[in-house]
Amino acid sequence: MKRCITIGIIIVICFLCQSTIFHFFELSGIVPNLLLIVTMSFGLMRGRREGMLVGFFSGLLNDIFFGSVMGPYAFIYMTLGYVNGFFHRIYYVEDVLLPMLMITLNDFVYNIIVYVVFFLLRNRLNFLDYLSTVIFPEMLYTILITLFFYKLLVRINLRLKRVKEAE
Numbered sequence: 001m002k003r004c005i006t007i008g009i010i011i012v013i014c015f016l017c018q019s020t021i022f023h024f025f026e027l028s029g030i031v032p033n034l035l036l037i038v039t040m041s042f043g044l045m046r047g048r049r050e051g052m053l054v055g056f057f058s059g060l061l062n063d064i065f066f067g068s069v070m071g072p073y074a075f076i077y078m079t080l081g082y083v084n085g086f087f088h089r090i091y092y093v094e095d096v097l098l099p100m101l102m103i104t105l106n107d108f109v110y111n112i113i114v115y116v117v118f119f120l121l122r123n124r125l126n127f128l129d130y131l132s133t134v135i136f137p138e139m140l141y142t143i144l145i146t147l148f149f150y151k152l153l154v155r156i157n158l159r160l161k162r163v164k165e166a167e
Contacts, residue, residue, distance in 0.1 A: 002160070002163060003160050003163075003164065006156065006160060007042065007050075007054060008057070010038060010153070010156065011035070011038060011054065011057055011058055011061065012061075014034040014035055014037070014038050014058075015034075015035060015058070015061045015062075015065075017034055018031060018032070018033065018034040018035060019065070019066075022034070027137060027141060028133070028137055030134065030137045030138045030141055031138075031141070032138070032141045032142040032144070032145040032146075033107060033110070033138065033142050034145070034149065035058035035059075035061070035062065035077065036058075036077070036080070036103070036106055036107060036110055036142065037103060037142065037145065037146050037149055037150065037153075038054060038058060038153065039051060039054050039055040039058050039077050039080055039081040039084070039106075040080070040081070040084050040099065040102050040103050040106050041099065041150055041153040041154075041157075042054040042081070042153075042157075043055070043080070043081045043082070043083070043084025043085040043087075043088070044084050044085075044087055044088060044091045044098065044099060044102060045088070045091065045153075045154070045157045046085070046088065046157070047085045047088040048081075048082050048085025048086060048088070049085065050081075050085070051080075051081030051082055051083075051084045051085040051088075052078050052081045052082040052085065053078075053081070054081055055074075055077035055078040055079070055080055055081025055082070056074050056077065056078040056081070057074075058077045058081075059072075059073035059074035059075065059076060059077030059078060060073070060074045062074075062077070072117055072118075076110060076113050076114070077110075080106050080109065080110060084102055084106070087102065093154055093158070096147075096150075099146065099150050100143060100146065100147075103142060103143060103146045103150075104139060104143060107135075107138060107139045107142050107143075108135065108139060111130075111134060111135040111138060111139075112135070115127065115130055115135075
């Protein structure tokens with residue numbers, strides 16, 4: 001129960017930071033995708049089930065507050081969290097390369113899916129412009145934030161494991 005509440009608080013704080021505070025630090029109108037970092041992190045650290053649940057609730061918050069329909073962001077985040085969970089078996093706490101590689105791939109896939117679902121299907125075909133003005137800058141910004149934010153999530157996860165073992 002304590003783990004669920006803690007993860008719920010992390011998701012809400014990241015959502016609030018991504019949608020409010022980080023807009024003061026935006027670069028070219030781009031903010032880092034903190035919810036994607038949380039989804040990727042818990043998928044790697046906890047496995048498919050937890051990655052999928054964290055992704056679902058992260059995406060659901062995006063759908064509720066920014067989406068025109070319910071579900072697309074929840075499905076995208078949930079799928080990415082589930083896929084990240086497959087790498088749980090080869091994940092080591094000390095390893096920084098795997099999370100950095102995963103967040104790069106996740107952000108790229110996330111933005112490609114968002115482009116297809118929200119732009120391409122509405123006949124907005126300028127993919128190279130979207131790639132250079134949205135995808136690459138957001139990937140770089142998210143990678144930079146991941147370097148610092150991921151370590152905090154690892155510490156929280158280790159503390160949650162210790163609390164669970166102590167019970």
